[in-house]
Amino acid sequence: MSDRNLQSAIQKIQQATQMIPKAGIILGSGLGGLSRQIQSVAEFPFEKIPGLKTSHASGHEGRLILGYLQQQPVIAMAGRLHRYEGYSSDEVTYPIRLIRSLGAGVLLASNAAGGLNPKYCVGDPIILGDHINWLGQASTEASPPNVRDQSTGFLQSGSNFYCSQLTSLAISVAKKNDFSAYVGTYLGTLGPTYETRSEYRMMRRIGADVVGMSTLPEVLLARRLGMKTLAVSIVSNVANPDSPSTANHDEVIRAGQQAGSKLEKIIRAVLDNLDNQVA
Ligand code: HPA
Numbered sequence: 001m002s003d004r005n006l007q008s009a010i011q012k013i014q015q016a017t018q019m020i021p022k023a024g025i026i027l028g029s030g031l032g033g034l035s036r037q038i039q040s041v042a043e044f045p046f047e048k049i050p051g052l053k054t055s056h057a058s059g060h061e062g063r064l065i066l067g068y069l070q071q072q073p074v075i076a077m078a079g080r081l082h083r084y085e086g087y088s089s090d091e092v093t094y095p096i097r098l099i100r101s102l103g104a105g106v107l108l109a110s111n112a113a114g115g116l117n118p119k120y121c122v123g124d125p126i127i128l129g130d131h132i133n134w135l136g137q138a139s140t141e142a143s144p145p146n147v148r149d150q151s152t153g154f155l156q157s158g159s160n161f162y163c164s165q166l167t168s169l170a171i172s173v174a175k176k177n178d179f180s181a182y183v184g185t186y187l188g189t190l191g192p193t194y195e196t197r198s199e200y201r202m203m204r205r206i207g208a209d210v211v212g213m214s215t216l217p218e219v220l221l222a223r224r225l226g227m228k229t230l231a232v233s234i235v236s237n238v239a240n241p242d243s244p245s246t247a248n249h250d251e252v253i254r255a256g257q258q259a260g261s262k263l264e265k266i267i268r269a270v271l272d273n274l275d276n277q278v279a
């Protein structure tokens with residue numbers, strides 16, 4: 001992904017607004033409704049931003065919105081790009097480079113995911129505490145030479161991808177508002193197929209709590225770029241290996257729309273505490 005594109009994208013956005021976003025927000029499948037709560041100062045369809053690809057996935061509007069939420073300057077993506085759309089990791093994570101370059105120090109990422117943990121119900125928010133990455137390479141952008149391990153050339157790894165302070169805050173929001181939320185492990189697949197019952201069974205056994213087809217490339221790059229990250233899955237379907245019914249995309253979108261208010265409460269609370277959080 002060329003730096004020339006990135007520079008043109010920054011220029012285009014800064015010509016429309018001088019606002020410096022403090023947080024980037026990714027609104028996943030069926031979760032784009034929150035974008036309408038933002039007091040918008042500038043908006044762009046993805047395809048109008050140099051270097052940014054179009055989102056083809058249904059339930060993903062493909063709009064970039066700059067504006068204010070809880071009086072905080074934010075940049076939000078209503079919809080995201082996925083590897084299963086045929087995009088490379090660098091293309092999928094390009095918006096993160098842009099969001100970071102515009103000034104955001106915090107990333108709030110959301111997605112719809114299948115609930116593997118038997119105690120989860122449709123509509124529960126699961127705060128990512130860790131992940132299992134089956135998407136393969138994160139992105140070449142996620143590994144600029146200056147963060148490679150000096151002696152081996154391998155990337156430094158770490159399990160602290162998700163900010164524990166923001167995680168605790170999200171859980172406390174759920175308690176205060178009387179809805180369930182859990183901290184869990186997200187397993188990221190390439191998709192686009194939903195899993196077989198045997199795959200769901202295997203995923204439960206290896207310790208995954210939710211499964212989805214996104215988020216990890218963005219989180220990996222955001223961390224590399226020094227952002228604090230909170231990622232929330234909304235359980236859109238119960239991934240039960242013993243049930244003959246399989247997940248379908250309409251159900252995923254509907255569950256996202258219905259659980260949107262829980263995600264909104266979490267995001268608003270994080271924004272209220274943002275001044276203590278900026279990386
Ligand atoms: N599997 C993978 N991705 C998903 C699922 C699922 O069951 N539900 C929503 N995204």
